[in-house]
Amino acid sequence: MRKLVFILAMVLCAYALPLKADEPFGWVVDIARQLHEMEKAWKAVSHGDYSAALTELKALGDQGYAKAQIVVGVLYSLAVPPKYDEAAVWFRRAAHQDSATAQWFMGRLYASGSGVPKDPMLAHMWYSLAAAQGHKAALKDSNALAELILPDQLAESQIRVQEWSPVKER
Helix, strand or coil, X not given: CHHHHHHHHHHHHCCCCCCCCCCCCHHHHHHHHHHHHHHHHHHHHHCCCHHHHHHHHHHHHHCCCHHHXXXXXXXXXXXXXXXXXXXXXXXXXXXXXXXXXXHHHHHHHHHHCCCCCCCHHHHHHHHHXXXXXXXXXHHHHHHHHXXXXXXXXXXXXXXXXXXXXXXXXX
């Protein structure tokens, strides 16, 4: 089961490697570096060394790669017992880099109060940010939550979405 969880998390990481469009062919170097790091994590998983795989993924996340941060967050969410407070740290880092997936995860955490204080306004804000990027589940969750929260919470969420500005870690 642990191997399956790691494999699923690693597949998530493979979908949207960040590119540096402002540097000619710089994105090729970024992809090569990330693939090398991912390869080390895959090897650790194949040898049953989940701790080493997590270490490799955290190192990649600490370099500012949002998808690795998401995978680490997912792994903490799926831990037994779940470590939602740790998951929130990693999801938040990726969410602030404008990752729709991470923003959706942050919405889920705030909606349920898992690892963060329960806050329907912040949940709606994170869902709305992800939905604006085309995240279908976030759009559904945003619409559903908009029907349940107070008008002033909805207004505050909308203001925060309009004022939103992503921050790249690297």
